[in-house]
Amino acid sequence: MTSEQAEIGVVGLGTMGANLALNIAEKGFVTAGYNRTHEKAFELAEEARGFGGTIVPAKTLEEFVAALKAPRVIVLMVPAGTIVDDQIAALRPLLSDGDIVVDAGNADFNDTVRRTRELEGSGLHFVGIGVSGGELGARHGPSIMAGGPAEIYPRLQPILEAISAKYEGSPCVAHLGTDGAGHFVKTIHNGIEYADMQMIAEIYGIMRDGLGLEAGAMADIFAEWNKGGLSSYLVEITAVNLAEKDPETGQPLVDLITDEAGQKGTGRWAVIEAQKLGAGATTLEAAVSARGVSSRRGERARAAEAYAGLAATSGQFSGDKAGIAELEQALETAKIIAYAQGFAVMDAASKEFGWNLPLGEIARIWRAGCIIRSRFLDDIASVTDSGETVNLLVAPDFVSRVSAGEGALRKVVAKAALSGLPVPALSAALAYFDDYRRARGTTNLTQAQRDLFGAHTFHRLDREGTFHHRWPAV
């Protein structure tokens, strides 16, 4: 291979990096590849040759950098945290003015902001981008959420547009704002992903433990739902997950998988940022907490024993057509509420960090390629396009949909409570909805309590100003 021929380079050729490199090479861009375990780069170069693409493999970072045309574009696809800092530190002495380092892994947007500042004035440009779509998305078309300096984006745009997913011909990629905007949006994408997955799991729990349905029967129901308002990648894969049989035992594979959810941190970051912004993302919180509870399997087994004597009111749910339709409508309604929360967090962040996030564009680039892709994002795009700051819950189209579905959600949450079936995310959605639509809430009492014990003051409904009352001593 000759030197200085690659238009872009990828560092970190694991699940995502390898597939992204193949995707880029397939689109006709000569791509340099470096991996800590360098054999992978050579294997990948061989694979790319198979479809006529070029990946220039490198044994060392020096060789990798030498293979790139200047000004260089280097994409990091390694695990979040210090590994990204270490890679930047290792690359820095090898790079020149004008080179661009792109962190395309999941990252805490605070780290992206810090790295941007650290590289400011160094001659290098730092760009944080979120990539969603998992292994297949990376290979054939992910949704890409770009941050970083607006003036640098045009240099990345042709490659990003070529490799991204397309929705009716439109590339699912956009520059969303400066510094950490892309990673922030990806983080909220993942928070919504957690909520969506948790709600699906709760409905599955009702079908399994409340209705006694077998996995195969549930697969058919989810496959049917995927043809309607719930049509989405996550519902589609749920049907596939439930239909799959373990090749060794012939049993549904899902029945043999332990009920302990892993998490790599993005959902937690989403919830932390929502809390910092004072934008309640209760369905996302419920989903993150539920994964935490699930991981304490031993503790749960002991608690199950301790409360074995508690009687649940069985027979609440019905498996007939109307009963299944009620579950479908409850899930659809709760999903709208979860997405409303996610978009409200992005709206709050946009104002706090001065990003001017294009919420309609975000919904549009999530319509294909990413894990939460669904038909329903098209509806969100039209609502958020108006440019007005609205919580989706008060947009007219969603008011009618939530009004039509809230009864089903309420019944499902109530029946689950009576049955002793856990529905933390579905009930969080309902509670948020009831809270959000209540013109006269109850925190007047909270304010009174705060003023009594801490002289924190309060506002009054009947006059302007800030007040402190001399409450009776307690």
Ligand SMILES: NC(=O)C1=CN([C@@H]2O[C@H](COP(=O)(O)OP(=O)(O)OC[C@H]3O[C@@H](n4cnc5c(N)ncnc54)[C@H](OP(=O)(O)O)[C@@H]3O)[C@@H](O)[C@H]2O)C=CC1
């Ligand atoms: N998997 C997914 O669905 C998605 C993942 N992401 C994000 O993409 C990034 C990569 O994830 P993924 O591809 O799944 O992870 P993998 O574990 O499959 O790959 C990790 C890559 O990072 C390299 N690496 C790990 N530790 C080090 C280190 N200390 N120094 C140098 N290189 C190191 C590995 O090299 P080696 O081969 O030598 O171990 C490998 O190339 C992460 O930020 C992840 O959050 C984003 C969207 C989806």
Ligand SMILES: O=C(CO)[C@H](O)[C@H](O)COP(=O)(O)O
């Ligand atoms: O970014 C992703 C999808 O969008 C990754 O698959 C991520 O790993 C999912 O998060 P977690 O591992 O915490 O479930």
